[in-house]
Amino acid sequence: MTTTATTTESTPDAQVPNYNPKSESAGAKRAKSTLFHIVALALTAVVLYPGLWMIASSFKPNAEIGGTNTSLWSNNFSFDNFVTAMEGIGGVSTLTFFTNSLILAVGAVVGTVLSASVSAYAFARIKFPGRSIFFGMMIATLLLPFHVVIIPQYIVFQQLGLIDTYVPLLIGKFLAADAFFVFLMVQFMRNLPGELDEAARIDGAGHVRIFTSIMLPLMKPALISTSIFSFIWSWNDFLGPLLYLNTPDKYPLPLALRLFVDQTQSSDYGAMIAMSVLALLPVLIFFLVFQRYIVEGVSTQGLKG
Amino acid sequence: MINRRNFLTTVAVGTASAAALAACGTGGGTSAGETGSAENPVTINYTWWGNDDRAERTRKAIALFESKNPDIKVNGNFTDFAGYWQKRATEAAGGGLPDVMQWDLSYLRDYGQRNQLLDLGTVKINTDAFDKSLLPSGQIRGKTYGIPTSTNAFAVYYDPAKLATLGIAEPTGKWTYKEFNDFLTEVGTKSKSAIFGSTDYTGVWWMFNIWLRQNNIEAFTEDGKLGFTKDDMKKWWNQTAGLRGTPAIITEERVTQLAPKSPFGSNVTATEVTWDNFMAGYLADSGAKELKLVPVPSDDPDNLGLFLKPSMLMVASAKTKFKDAAARFIDFMVNDPEVGQIFKTSRGVPASKTQRDGTTFEGTDKLVVDYEKSIEQYLKEAPEPPIVGFGTLEASFKRVSSDLNYGKLTIDGAADAWFKEAEDLIKQNA
Numbered sequence: 001m002t003t004t005a006t007t008t009e010s011t012p013d014a015q016v017p018n019y020n021p022k023s024e025s026a027g028a029k030r031a032k033s034t035l036f037h038i039v040a041l042a043l044t045a046v047v048l049y050p051g052l053w054m055i056a057s058s059f060k061p062n063a064e065i066g067g068t069n070t071s072l073w074s075n076n077f078s079f080d081n082f083v084t085a086m087e088g089i090g091g092v093s094t095l096t097f098f099t100n101s102l103i104l105a106v107g108a109v110v111g112t113v114l115s116a117s118v119s120a121y122a123f124a125r126i127k128f129p130g131r132s133i134f135f136g137m138m139i140a141t142l143l144l145p146f147h148v149v150i151i152p153q154y155i156v157f158q159q160l161g162l163i164d165t166y167v168p169l170l171i172g173k174f175l176a177a178d179a180f181f182v183f184l185m186v187q188f189m190r191n192l193p194g195e196l197d198e199a200a201r202i203d204g205a206g207h208v209r210i211f212t213s214i215m216l217p218l219m220k221p222a223l224i225s226t227s228i229f230s231f232i233w234s235w236n237d238f239l240g241p242l243l244y245l246n247t248p249d250k251y252p253l254p255l256a257l258r259l260f261v262d263q264t265q266s267s268d269y270g271a272m273i274a275m276s277v278l279a280l281l282p283v284l285i286f287f288l289v290f291q292r293y294i295v296e297g298v299s300t301q302g303l304k305g
Numbered sequence: 306m307i308n309r310r311n312f313l314t315t316v317a318v319g320t321a322s323a324a325a326l327a328a329c330g331t332g333g334g335t336s337a338g339e340t341g342s343a344e345n346p347v348t349i350n351y352t353w354w355g356n357d358d359r360a361e362r363t364r365k366a367i368a369l370f371e372s373k374n375p376d377i378k379v380n381g382n383f384t385d386f387a388g389y390w391q392k393r394a395t396e397a398a399g400g401g402l403p404d405v406m407q408w409d410l411s412y413l414r415d416y417g418q419r420n421q422l423l424d425l426g427t428v429k430i431n432t433d434a435f436d437k438s439l440l441p442s443g444q445i446r447g448k449t450y451g452i453p454t455s456t457n458a459f460a461v462y463y464d465p466a467k468l469a470t471l472g473i474a475e476p477t478g479k480w481t482y483k484e485f486n487d488f489l490t491e492v493g494t495k496s497k498s499a500i501f502g503s504t505d506y507t508g509v510w511w512m513f514n515i516w517l518r519q520n521n522i523e524a525f526t527e528d529g530k531l532g533f534t535k536d537d538m539k540k541w542w543n544q545t546a547g548l549r550g551t552p553a554i555i556t557e558e559r560v561t562q563l564a565p566k567s568p569f570g571s572n573v574t575a576t577e578v579t580w581d582n583f584m585a586g587y588l589a590d591s592g593a594k595e596l597k598l599v600p601v602p603s604d605d606p607d608n609l610g611l612f613l614k615p616s617m618l619m620v621a622s623a624k625t626k627f628k629d630a631a632a633r634f635i636d637f638m639v640n641d642p643e644v645g646q647i648f649k650t651s652r653g654v655p656a657s658k659t660q661r662d663g664t665t666f667e668g669t670d671k672l673v674v675d676y677e678k679s680i681e682q683y684l685k686e687a688p689e690p691p692i693v694g695f696g697t698l699e700a701s702f703k704r705v706s707s708d709l710n711y712g713k714l715t716i717d718g719a720a721d722a723w724f725k726e727a728e729d730l731i732k733q734n735a
Contacts, residue, residue, distance in 0.1 A: 063592055067563050067571030090360025090383065155399040163401065238388075243395050246350070246382045246403075248360075258385035259356060267586070268356070269565075 058082070058277045062270035081274035089259045092248045094275065101235055101252040102282070104169060108234035109227045111173030112181050116226060117219065119176040120185030121211050125197060135186075141179045146239070154243060164246040169237075173230070181226045188222040189215065224293035228286065235283050253279045338628035343375040349630050352382045353407035354389040359651060366644050370637050377630045397421045402622035404631045408451050410442065410615055411699075413690040417450040423621040425449045428632035431640055434658040439613050442687040451690075452639050453615030455653030457580040458677050458684075459511055460598040461485075462587060467575045471495045478599030482544055485602035486553065492575045493552025501555035503576040504568055507545050508706035510699045512578050512601065516541060518610030518685065519603045529692045529734075531727060538720045542709060549710055557710040566590055581673050582616055582653045588669060598676040600683065609683040616653030650674065693734040701726050 053072065057065050058081050060074040088094045122128070123135050157168040176182050196218075197210045205213070216223075238254040245251060257279065260272035341347035353363060360383055367379045382403070384392060390412065396402045402421060416422050426449045432440060435453070443451035465475055473491055480488070489502025506512050514524045523532040548554045555568050569577035570590030577587075581598055588596060603609045619638055621631040638644055642663020645655045650670040654677050655661040666674045692698075705723045708714045714722065 063590070067566035067590070068573060089357045091364060150395060151398045154395050154401075158399045158401045239391070242384065242388045242392055246352075247380075248382060255384065255388070258388060259360075259383070267565075 054273055055277055058270070058274040060270065062268055065269045065273065081270035082278070084268065084271040085260075085275040085278060089256060090248055092251070092256075094256070094278075096249060097251055097253045097256040098278075098282075100250060101254075101279075104166060104237075104241070104252055105231050105234040107166065107170045108173045108230045111170055112176075112178055112230040113223055113226055115174050115176035116178065116181040116185055117216065117223065118211070119182045120189055121207075121215055123182070123186045124189035125210075125215075126207065138179045138182060141177075142183070150239075150243065157244065163244060164250065165244075166250070168244045169240050173234075178230070181230065184226060185219065185222050188219060192218055221293060224290055228290050231286055232283055235279075338626050338630065340627075340629055341376040341378075346376050346378045347627050347630050348378040348380055349405060349625070349627050349634060350380050350382065350403035351405045351634065352384075352389075352403045354384060354386045355407075359383070362647050362651060365647050366638065369641075369643060369647070370634060373637070374633060377627075377633065379634060400624060402624065404625040404627055405619065405621050405634050407454075408618040408620040410451075410618065411691055411696045413443065413451050413618065413620070414445055414695075415693045416620075417445045417448070417690070418693065421623055422450040423623045423625060423628065423631070425452060425621065425632070425635070428621075428628050430632050430636045432657075434640060434660070435656055436613065436658075438684060438686045439615065439656060442615050442690060443618050445690060451615070451618030451620045452635055453656040454617045454619055454639050455615070455648075455650075456613040456656050456677065457582045457616040457653050458611055458613055458680060459515055459578065459601055460581045460676060461576055461578050461601055462569060462583070462596055462598060463576045464569075464572075464591070464593050465595060465597055466593065467500060467572075468492075471500070471575075475597070476599050479606065480602045481604050482602045486545065486548060489548060489553040489576070490551065493554075496552070496575075498552040500572075501559075501568070501574045502548075502553040503555070503574050503578070504560060505545055505549065505554045505706065505710055506578045507542050508703055508710070509578055510702045511580075513538075513541050513702070514688075515601055515610040516544075518612070518688075519605055519608050521608075524688065525692050527689070530731060531724075535720045535724055538723065539716050542706065542716045542719060546716065550712075554710075557707050560707075580614070580616070581676055582650065584669050584673050585651070596672075598672065600680055608685075609680070610685070611680055611683050612685050612687045613656075613677070614687060615656065692731065694730045697730060698727055 056072045056074075059077050059079070060069075061076050061078065061080070064074050064076065086094045088096070123131065123138075153168070157163055162168055172178070192215070196214055197205075200210050200214050235252075236254060237252075238258075241252050241255055245255070253275070257272055257275055260268045260275065339347055351367070353359065355363075363381060363383070367381050370379060371377065393402065393406070393412075393416075397416065397419070408416075413422075425443075430452060432452065439453055439456065440449070443449055443453055461476070461478070463476065468475055471492060473488075473495060476488060492500060492502040517524050517533055517537065520537075522537065526532045545554060550556070555574055559573065560568055563571045563573065567577065567587070567590070568574045570587050572591050572593070578601060584596060584598075587593070600609050600611065619635040621628070621635065625631050640657045640659050642660055645660035645664035648655070649664065650666065650673050654674050655664060661674075701723060705714065705719045708722075709716065709719045
């Protein structure tokens with residue numbers, strides 16, 4: 001861009017050599033862009049510093065974390081924290097915690113994608129009696145804080161004898177209880193041209209066929225966003241597993257992390273931080289693999305609007 | 306497809322079968338609860354908070370219990386301290402508390418008054434080996450809800466190595482508040498502010514509570530009201546009025562910078578007032594070779610206001626189906642000498658004499674046990690379990706006094722702020 005600008009400027013047609021507004025604006029642009037990048041880099045550094053601190057601390061001995069120790073890197077570099085972290089807690093291996101987290105997260109992704117897309121199709125494309133009322137009710141559940149429903153929900157699952165199983169944590173995902181995702185998909189589907197399913201209907205396709213062959217492929221960006229969010233939310237969920245799971249063998253990572261810090265006894269910050277780093281990896285990988293689809297999703301949504 | 310009528314039938318059938326199942330569960334309940342046999346053992350749930358180390362020790366204790374009591378199986382679960390209480394609150398509301406639980410004194414009155422906990426006076430637990438001054442702390446209006454596993458006492462910690470380098474004589478623990486303040490100032494000035502005397506000890510609730518006891522005032526009355534006045538509180542915070550902002554007391558900014566580690570654990574202060582079970586944590590954090598404990602200051606040498614506080618209690622759920630098994634497990638955990646040998650002082654100093662005598666204490670453990678022995682003559686009856694919402698009051702006491710150190714509040718303003726919060730809270734829970 002800038003090179004083409006300079007070549008046009010240097011053409012002999014330019015009759016006013018003393019004053020060239022184009023080159024000045026290019027210079028000003030460059031200055032602005034430099035300033036912008038400096039500010040952006042500074043902000044990035046501020047935002048990323050805690051992450052850097054966490055990674056650096058995971059290689060420090062426990063005694064050098066926090067307190068009067070202000071240096072980022074330690075001279076006593078070691079992998080001891082990771083070794084302790086992998087040993088597990090109270091006879092439960094750390095791999096078990098990872099597996100449990102993975103089961104819950106994958107279950108949440110599968111459940112949410114299946115149930116939310118089907119419900120969204122119904123809300124967006126099928127005119128059934130009371131549709132807008134039901135849609136309103138679904139949106140209203142977004143306004144209901146989780147803490148209000150905890151106890152009634154707990155009582156229901158307790159009476160059904162489902163405490164200490166993954167059922168209470170996953171059943172909602174398979175029943176499209178996450179109104180946010182349904183809403184997201186409904187909005188997405190409403191932006192898809194109705195002519196597409198009309199054409200399919202003329203060709204004799206029913207709802208199942210329209211949904212699977214027309215809608216699902218077009219909804220890929222929305223499905224990907226939903227997968228990423230439900231994976232990360234499930235991976236980070238602390239309160240749900242805390243309330244519904246009793247046996248340490250079934251704990252996911254967020255519960256296990258907390259067990260390294262016990263304020264009534266001595267705390268192993270090193271192991272906790274090392275395990276946090278390990279716990280971050282799957283989410284990071286998941287995000288890196290799917291992030292280009294997020295951008296894609298946003299841009300296609302923008303075009304359709 | 307499910308139509309409306311079918312749906313209703315399904316729900317009805319479901320509810321009926323759930324009720325039938327529930328009936329099976331509760332059937333055959335006697336006053337002692339269900340009992341098991343070696344071939345057909347009953348399973349009780351036990352839950353505790355704590356780290357990896359406690360989980361290991363508890364597992365060993367459970368294995369020992371099961372081998373001695375083949376008719377009972379114990380299913381052990383654990384979480385961290387903060388999550389522990391969120392989980393219990395939900396379970397209590399849902400009626401699903403575990404059979405036996407490790408408990409904290411701050412929550413005893415709350416759950417006891419709501420009839421969530423079993424009156425342990427109605428089952429067989431041997432408390433003969435317990436110090437009689439200790440048991441009231443597990444009792445509310447004559448009913449025993451908790452049996453202490455172990456005890457803490459309040460103390461002044463100091464690092465002898467630091468005092469030696471500064472050329473300051475080690476304290477004997479026989480000191481008035483004036484002498485204690487002078488000592489803190491000496492540390493701050495002789496080290497040229499490199500080491501502070503201590504954190505502001507007037508910001509520690511239990512230190513305030515002990516000072517009240519030294520002046521023969523109970524912090525809370527029997528009917529759950531405040532037993533002290535605003536003037537008492539102002540007088541207390543005035544104790545260190547001359548020390549705030551001097552090298553005797555570490556600044557609040559510095560304390561915040563050091564978090565989550567304590568100033569004493571970070572080797573920034575020479576002394577600290579707190580419970581004697583923090584020893585292991587302080588040693589690990591500070592890397593000090595040795596730390597020592599002496600009694601708190603008092604202006605009345607015969608009344609140090611000290612008492613033994615249960616560091617933990619064992620309680621049972623009021624709804625447990627296995628009262629007898631639960632009682633046997635609690636009795637085992639608090640009295641058995643082998644259990645003492647497993648836990649050492651990691652729960653605190655064992656409360657029962659049989660357990661204490663059956664345990665060999667070495668190193669750190671011995672320091673703490675010896676300290677509690679040395680103050681035996683000064684110990685008075687433990688206070689009743691704290692009022693409901695005590696945790697909030699303690700936190701706000703800490704917050705208000707740190708504002709005092711920041712200079713955001715005057716002593717009068719701090720006392721007004723705390724009293725308003727306390728009175729609102731007491732009214733709410735009345």
